Structure formats: C-alpha cells, structure tokens
Amino acid sequence: MTADSPVTALRELSLASAASASLRAVIRVGVADALGDSPMPVGELADTLGVDAAILVRVLRNLRCYGLFDDTGAGIVHTAASKLLREDHPERLKNWVLWVTEPWVWQLWPDLEQALRTGRGHFDERFGEDFFTQLHKEWPESTETFNRSQTELSVLTSAAIADALDVADVKTFTDVGGGRGYTLATILERHPHLHGTLVDLPAAVATPDPRLRPGGELAARSQVVAGDCLTEIPVDADVYQFKSILEWDDELTVKALGNAKRAGHPGSRVLIITNLIDDSPEPRYATGIDLLFLLNTNGKRHTKAGVTALAERAGLRVENVTPAGTLLHIVEAVIP
Ligand SMILES: C[S@@+](CC[C@H](N)C(=O)[O-])C[C@H]1O[C@@H](n2cnc3c(N)ncnc32)[C@H](O)[C@@H]1O
Numbered sequence: 001m002t003a004d005s006p007v008t009a010l011r012e013l014s015l016a017s018a019a020s021a022s023l024r025a026v027i028r029v030g031v032a033d034a035l036g037d038s039p040m041p042v043g044e045l046a047d048t049l050g051v052d053a054a055i056l057v058r059v060l061r062n063l064r065c066y067g068l069f070d071d072t073g074a075g076i077v078h079t080a081a082s083k084l085l086r087e088d089h090p091e092r093l094k095n096w097v098l099w100v101t102e103p104w105v106w107q108l109w110p111d112l113e114q115a116l117r118t119g120r121g122h123f124d125e126r127f128g129e130d131f132f133t134q135l136h137k138e139w140p141e142s143t144e145t146f147n148r149s150q151t152e153l154s155v156l157t158s159a160a161i162a163d164a165l166d167v168a169d170v171k172t173f174t175d176v177g178g179g180r181g182y183t184l185a186t187i188l189e190r191h192p193h194l195h196g197t198l199v200d201l202p203a204a205v206a207t208p209d210p211r212l213r214p215g216g217e218l219a220a221r222s223q224v225v226a227g228d229c230l231t232e233i234p235v236d237a238d239v240y241q242f243k244s245i246l247e248w249d250d251e252l253t254v255k256a257l258g259n260a261k262r263a264g265h266p267g268s269r270v271l272i273i274t275n276l277i278d279d280s281p282e283p284r285y286a287t288g289i290d291l292l293f294l295l296n297t298n299g300k301r302h303t304k305a306g307v308t309a310l311a312e313r314a315g316l317r318v319e320n321v322t323p324a325g326t327l328l329h330i331v332e333a334v335i336p
Helices: 006-014 016-029 042-049 053-064 094-099 103-118 123-127 131-138 140-164 182-190 250-263 283-297 304-313
Strands: 172-176 195-200 222-226 239-243 269-274 317-324 328-334
Touching: 006 016, 016 053, 016 094, 042 053, 094 140, 103 123, 103 283, 123 131, 123 283, 131 140, 131 283, 140 182, 140 317, 140 328, 172 182, 182 195, 182 222, 182 239, 239 250, 250 269, 250 304, 269 304, 304 317, 304 328
Parallel strands: 172 195, 172 239, 195 222, 239 269
Antiparallel strands: 269 328, 317 328
C-alpha cells in the first residue's frame, strides 16, 4: 500500500478525529508552552507536565504525522505549526483549536446523520436551548474559550479588513456581534476620523478589548453596548458590520439584517464580512466548519449567491462583493 493509495487515504481519513483529540490533549496539558527553543527529552517533558511519558510519546507520534512537533533524537522540538499552540505566539490558534474540539462538539458530530435525514441541525432538541443561550448559561468556560478564539481569528484578519474598507465618507461605524471588539479597535486605529460602537450579547462585551474600555486609547471614539441584534440594534450608524456572525439559521440572518435596516438611515451601509464557501482557499477547513455550524446553530458558511439573496430578502441592496485579504470577503449592501 503506498501512502497515497485510496485505501490508505480512506483508512487515514476515518481516524482523523484522533489527531483532533491529540491536539486538544496536548493543549490541555500544556505541551506547547513547556517546550522552548531547544530539544527536550520526552521523559523530561512528561515530568515537567506531570503526565504519562509513554502516552505522551504516542500522542506526539500521531501529531508528528500532521507536521506538529518533531523528535530530533536529542528530544522533542517545535515545528512552525506546533508553535501556533503557544500562548505567546502572535498568531496563536490555541483557543480556536480548543473551541472546535470542546466536549459538546464531540457530542454533536453523530447528529450529522439526523441532519442529513431531516434537513436541519437539532441542537435545541439535544440541549433544550438555542446554541448561544446554552453556551452562555451552561458552559461559562467554553464561552471564555469562544471569545478568546474569535479574537485569535480576528488577529489574523483584522488588518486586511481595515485596509480593504472604504470609509472615508462615513463618520459612525457599528460592529454588530463584534465579540470583544478586536476588529473594531483595529478599524478605529486605522481610520482616526471614525466613531465606533461595539454591540454584542452581555457575555461577550463584559470584558471588551482594552483599547475600548474607559481609559483605553480609543475610549473617546467608541462605545460598548450590550444588545441582542435579533431584537433590536440600538444605534443609528453610517455603517453596520456583521463579521462572521450571520453563519446561523437563515431566518435569523434576515432578522438581524432587517434590524440593521430599521436602525440605520437611507444610505447607511451594511457590510457582511465572511468566509465564502465557494471561494475559500481552505476548502477542507471551510467545509468542515460549515458542518459544525449546521449542528450548533442550524447555520452554514454562505455562498456568494446565498448571502446576497438573504441580504435582499432583508430589504438591502447589495452593491459589491470584494475580497479582504485571502480568507474573507466583504459583501457590501446599502439601506435604500
Ligand atoms: C463567530 S463570533 C464572531 C465575533 C466577531 N464578529 C469576530 O469576527 O471576531 C459571533 C458573535 O456573535 C455574537 N452574537 C450571537 N448572537 C448574537 C445576538 N443575538 N446579538 C448580538 N450578538 C450576537 C456572539 O456573542 C459572538 O461574539
């Protein structure tokens, strides 16, 4: 059997979840942070972490197949990919990996069969609440991981968004579902004439980005508002940004965009910033997260045509779809 034979490909794919589980386990016990720049014998690494050395060897052996961690003979070393699991890495993805491997995620995957049979996700029936209510009420540790993971993703994309935005002629900018506000803060820094409002659920805005807090360097040009965009968006603004928030049930997307239309004025712009599934440079990632959205919020990664149709259903006029960096697109609509 060669490494690229269909039999091998299928056998390996069927156990891809072992790699996800290994990734989560090494983060939880702290392998990436314990490992510095020089090789560390696996026994010493295990002793430092207080874990079983023989199992650590096996877990690292699995991750090595995917390019994470290496064994030089003198000991275990980082690779470029495993370094992204370190707390101090500027492009850290540690919380993102934890988020998509949370215990409730493993509970949800078997529901894919039911979704196939019924045409929708069944999160509410399994947990008795909609996804965000359940997350904030029952899983506070997971909520913290989620908010951190969103900031990690924003660190990767915010500069490209701030560069791509044409906001010379606008004064007020509202980021709806903006999480802790990393992206809004980056945009306000890049465009010093803008005033910004961060709107998100109370659990997300409880600890906003330090730049937006009272005394922070952007405090005078920003406000942080706890609000539910499915009920009302409590700000009249020239621009409403929805970044990576409309990947939930289509009816909710239309409702949220409709609330932006009600809150704004004719000529206000609505920017939907998202990873379009039909134009993604990471098809395995994009199609995978699309299925997780199906199972948690009955949502999806959008196609260009799909998101345009939803914006139009909400009464907006879509004018442009442009890339923002390599990972995201800006779908630009106007309130007629
Ligand atoms: C995937 S995160 C994206 C966060 C941020 N826009 C970013 O790109 O980093 C989705 C965000 O939507 C927020 N959210 C969910 N339901 C909401 C609602 N009904 N009203 C306002 N925000 C909501 C969540 O709290 C979360 O911060």
